[in-house]
Amino acid sequence: MSKQELFDKFVDLMGRFAEIKEVAALRDGFIFTTPFTIAGSLFLLLANLPIPGYTDFMTSILGQGWAAPLNQVAGSTFDVLAIIVVLGMTYKYVDAEGCDAISAAVLSVSALFIVMKSSVIGPSGEEVTGVIPKLWAGSNGVITAILVSIIVSRIFCYCEKNKITIKMPPQVPGGVQRAFAALIPAVIIFATFAVIYTLCNWIANMTFPEIVFKILQTPLQSLSDTIGGGIIITALQSILFWAGIHGPNIVGGVMNPVLLANAIDNQHLLDAGLSLVGNEQAKIITIQFTDVFIKSGGCGMTLGFLIAAFLKAKSSQMKSISKLAFIPGLFNINEPIIFGLPIVFNPYLLFPFIVVPVIAMIITYFAIAIGFMAPLSAIQVPWTTPPILAGLLLDGWQGAVIQIINLLMATIVYLPFVKLQDNVYLKEEQE
Known part of the structure; x- marks a missing residue:
């Protein structure tokens, strides 16, 4: 095989890779995060301008804690990145399949919360329950969000395309029809992720995001951070x-x-x-x-x-x-x-x-x-x-x-x- 033929095969392979539904949804869904991350960055930049003496100058004018509102905005964008990713990616995937994208996107957020921890350890060591931990809703949960999005999108599209839904009479308003059409897919999706949550806790005594972070995300981040x-x-x-x-x-x-x-x-x-x-x-x-x-x-x-x-x-x-x-x-x-x-x-x-x-x-x-x-x-x-x-x-x-x-x-x-x-x-x- 000549070098030109080898190169042509490589280009053809990458072209086919780009057309994979999941890859296209990942690309388009991640673009969905752009306004959130850039807007959050502007507030973060204002709080941390790389100018000598900037912090002292702002403190002298506005007092201590002047940057707290700016950091609050930044924390409310970057620290929920996984939620934005699972929303955007699921929406793009399901919409490209011609199915009810908004219902699937909302279901994917719930699925992410099902497999995520619902408690944190407080400063004095006590467990605080009934919370959404930003540790896993942010960057640490991004790979988990991608996997959740793929699973939810596939289940939802399969159910809708194969009519595994509740059918309503044509006289029922369209919004109500869509809501009930998503009911059976929702039950299947929630049951699937409840099983994932149970198995992860039973086998590894960890949540699904913790396992994914340890097995996939940490090695990927380390590999991406090398000169090679x-x-x-x-x-x-x-x-x-x-x-x-x-x-x-x-x-x-x-x-x-x-x-x-x-x-x-x-x-x-x-x-x-x-x-x-x-x-x-x-x-x-x-x-x-x-x-x-x-x-x-x-x-x-x-x-x-x-x-x-x-x-x-x-x-x-x-x-x-x-x-x-x-x-x-x-x-x-x-x-x-x-x-x-x-x-x-x-x-x-x-x-x-x-x-x-x-x-x-x-x-x-x-x-x-x-x-x-x-x-x-x-x-x-x-x-x-x-x-x-x-x-x-x-x-x-x-x-x-x-x-x-x-x-x-x-x-x-x-x-x-x-x-x-x-x-x-x-x-x-x-x-």
């Missing part, structure tokens, strides 16, 4: 996008829940009064790490390509497409250059499109590992935030410096390939 894991995540996004498949959506759909959990774990360390710099418990690779520091200008760090084109391009085609793509590129939108130049299936640009973000990942990783930058917390900025400003908001001047270094590196690496592509276009224009 970072290289695979980064390179795979670029390879797929070069092949015409939206790599960030596919890879991000699978990995973003884990990377977001890494970021929230870091935030918990900060909330406990611990420093992230030099802390072995802190995670280096988080969702902001991949979204901000290895995607300046978009996947492949194509802003470096555009800067190189402004410096060296002579062909009319290269000049015009670079001018057209530059403003969107400043806001990390690079479809004009991906499909307009194009970069997709362009043999001249495959190497830098993969290598540039990988090098940026390595630079950023070691900048955090040696303590120049602090590991990133739960603070997020909108993905359209321009480079340098995004780094400044997330990690102070150090974050801005690393983004500048990454952009300079991207420009230098892209430069010879831009000249090569430009020569091709120039020759075509002259002919």
Whole structure:
């Protein structure tokens, strides 16, 4: 089998993977969390602006506890992430199947609560019952939420499609019909998760989220936080996008829940009064790490390509497409250059499109590992935030410096390939 045939098979495999119902629901459902996490991040950012003396200044004006309302908003978004995920993912899955999505989404929340602990241990060691523990409703319960969503969606769609429902006369209003149609699926779903809850407690003396966290989520988070894991995540996004498949959506759909959990774990360390710099418990690779520091200008760090084109391009085609793509590129939108130049299936640009973000990942990783930058917390900025400003908001001047270094590196690496592509276009224009 030739290299081209092997590559074609790989691209076809990833295309089929992206079409799996559960993967599509995970991708679309996790996008559903975006307004919650970014809005929560804005309040968290206001409470923790990376400006020397900011906290003391605000305290002198507003007094002690000035940040409590801001942290309350952040805690009410990030700490219920698993609930948002199970709602969004179930809704997207069931809606794509043409079934009653809202009923299924509500049932999935109840199913998540069934397998979750309903008690916490108080400060003095007493057990407080009748609560929803944020420990498992937040980042620690994300993988559990994904599994619950898949099980609920499959059961609900099977029941609805096979008419395992209570049928009402046509004279009954539609809302009442839908409510009763969800009754039998609800009983089956609740019974299923009651059995799961009982078995987990009987066999392991733990709840389902605790078992999933121990067996699946902790190893996934640890694997994603290695330099090898970072290289695979980064390179795979670029390879797929070069092949015409939206790599960030596919890879991000699978990995973003884990990377977001890494970021929230870091935030918990900060909330406990611990420093992230030099802390072995802190995670280096988080969702902001991949979204901000290895995607300046978009996947492949194509802003470096555009800067190189402004410096060296002579062909009319290269000049015009670079001018057209530059403003969107400043806001990390690079479809004009991906499909307009194009970069997709362009043999001249495959190497830098993969290598540039990988090098940026390595630079950023070691900048955090040696303590120049602090590991990133739960603070997020909108993905359209321009480079340098995004780094400044997330990690102070150090974050801005690393983004500048990454952009300079991207420009230098892209430069010879831009000249090569430009020569091709120039020759075509002259002919």
